[in-house]
Amino acid sequence: MQSHLKSPQTGILSAQRQHTGHRKSLYSVRDLQHIAVRRHLYSMKSIIDTIGKLLSIGLVACLITACYYDVEEELYPDTGCDSEDISYSEDVLPLLQTHCLVCHSQMANFGNINLEGYDQVLVHVGTGGLLGSIRGDDGWSVMPQGRPRMLDCNIEKIASWIEDGAPNN
Numbered sequence: 632m633q634s635h636l637k638s639p640q641t642g643i644l645s646a647q648r649q650h651t652g653h654r655k656s657l658y659s660v661r662d663l664q665h666i667a668v669r670r671h672l673y674s675m676k677s678i679i680d681t682i683g684k685l686l687s688i689g690l691v692a693c694l695i696t697a698c699y700y701d702v703e704e705e706l707y708p709d710t711g712c713d714s715e716d717i718s719y720s721e722d723v724l725p726l727l728q729t730h731c732l733v734c735h736s737q738m739a740n741f742g743n744i745n746l747e748g749y750d751q752v753l754v755h756v757g758t759g760g761l762l763g764s765i766r767g768d769d770g771w772s773v774m775p776q777g778r779p780r781m782l783d784c785n786i787e788k789i790a791s792w793i794e795d796g797a798p799n800n
């Protein structure tokens with residue numbers, strides 16, 4: 632009868648054995664998972680490596696072509712800006728209305744500069760302040776104040792209008 636009964640010690644041992652066996656099988660599942668994750672990471676890494684290589688090849692290619700095309704036409708491309716025969720009423724006035732009059736109307740008159748009406752505009756053409764400020768030339772406050780610069784093409788148009796004698800056309 633007694634031989635069928637396990638002593639407390641054998642009971643513990645066999646329980647431990649069962650326990651470690653169970654844990655071992657758990658580990659092997661985990662190992663498989665690890666391998667899968669590692670494979671996944673490896674393929675991610677090779678994709679990232681490939682992208683990195685392509686980018687550096689592209690960068691080198693850009694640098695090389697930038698040197699090749701270092702010619703005048705490329706450096707000063709025709710911007711398609713039509714600054715011939717500029718009209719005060721159709722070209723200049725709308726630009727002043729959009730960019731300047733909010734601060735330089737007769738009412739606002741910021742910095743004691745009024746650009747409302749052709750005669751007033753002409754005063755600041757005469758001082759050089761109109762073009763100097765929108766171009767940001769030395770000695771002039773850059774205008775429009777606290778706002779993005781006017782587009783180069785629009786500055787070119789105003790410059791061309793002044794060159795033509797700032798006609799009231």
Ligand code: HEC
Nearest residue numbers: 730731734741742744760761764765770771772774775776
């Ligand atoms: C947000 C308000 C604001 C806008 C928009 C603005 N200005 Fe001014 N402007 C000022 C103020 C304030 C002054 C006076 C302080 C200064 O000279 O910086 C001034 C000064 C000037 C002066 C005198 C500059 C000098 O150095 O003596 C000129 C010329 C002028 N503005 C032209 C313009 C023109 C042209 C535009 C549109 C392209 C424009 N401003 C848009 C606020 C503005």
